[in-house]
Amino acid sequence: MAAALEISGLTRRFGGVTALAGVDLSLLPGEVLGLIGPNGSGKTSLFNVLSGHYAPDAGAVRLDGRDIAGWAPRRIARAGVTRSFQNLRLLKRLSLYENLRAATHSAASGRELFWQSRAAKRRERSQLMDLLALFGLEDKADDAPGALTLVEMRQLEIARLLAARPRLVLLDEPAAGMTPAETARISRIIAEHVLPGRSVIVIEHKMPLITALCRRIAVLQAGVKIADGPARAVLDDPLVRQSYFGSRPC
Numbered sequence: 001m002a003a004a005l006e007i008s009g010l011t012r013r014f015g016g017v018t019a020l021a022g023v024d025l026s027l028l029p030g031e032v033l034g035l036i037g038p039n040g041s042g043k044t045s046l047f048n049v050l051s052g053h054y055a056p057d058a059g060a061v062r063l064d065g066r067d068i069a070g071w072a073p074r075r076i077a078r079a080g081v082t083r084s085f086q087n088l089r090l091l092k093r094l095s096l097y098e099n100l101r102a103a104t105h106s107a108a109s110g111r112e113l114f115w116q117s118r119a120a121k122r123r124e125r126s127q128l129m130d131l132l133a134l135f136g137l138e139d140k141a142d143d144a145p146g147a148l149t150l151v152e153m154r155q156l157e158i159a160r161l162l163a164a165r166p167r168l169v170l171l172d173e174p175a176a177g178m179t180p181a182e183t184a185r186i187s188r189i190i191a192e193h194v195l196p197g198r199s200v201i202v203i204e205h206k207m208p209l210i211t212a213l214c215r216r217i218a219v220l221q222a223g224v225k226i227a228d229g230p231a232r233a234v235l236d237d238p239l240v241r242q243s244y245f246g247s248r249p250c
């Protein structure tokens, strides 16, 4: 099967720091990969390059065969890649519905929006309300996100990702700040609503979420990929345990 995503020799430096040092990584269509590693190992930098927020210094990023390395974020979003951020980036002054609408529009071209007919607008409203309903948020469509719980905010963020109709989803610490019970909940929500039919990379320090969602795990350390394979084998790898877990069992 041809890879959905093929990263080769990806390198990104910040002054004297090499955040990514020639990373190779590939993802099959529909595959779910857990990306782990100690703080500062380059995980978010990898997402930033994949989503176009940073240009790479070297290397290629092939999405369905096309090299998208160095493309602008909006062009990459239109090609089917969406991401979440460690810190929630909801639009606080807009309603939940408008947050979803803004996400749809950030992936659309200005021309598409200019020519949106009344029927298309109605269709869009019903699709976005269905999306809110999927997460049980339809009754709060006109509220601001500030009134939501942390899990609901993450759900809204996931709904925003889905509104952009991605083929590749990059989740950056979706359980950040959550209790074990909340982590289990968001993990079930991701399994049910995000994974089906999409290629997904998940960064997370909380191993219960990684092992619940990902059969395969890759590990970064100081910008270098030190392991990549079946989840259990990677987590049992002595090198990974030493570098990431300080040899604690996980």
Ligand SMILES: Nc1ncnc2c1ncn2[C@@H]1O[C@H](COP(=O)(O)OP(=O)(O)OP(=O)(O)O)[C@@H](O)[C@H]1O
Pocket (backbone or CB within 6 Å): 014, 017, 018, 019, 037, 038, 039, 040, 041, 042, 043, 044, 045, 046
């Ligand atoms: N915009 C930037 N400017 C300067 N240095 C940066 C920048 N972004 C990342 N770095 C550096 O690159 C290295 C990798 O950082 P990155 O945020 O990718 O790690 P991470 O694995 O995501 O860490 P964490 O688990 O703490 O989120 C770090 O040394 C970091 O300080």
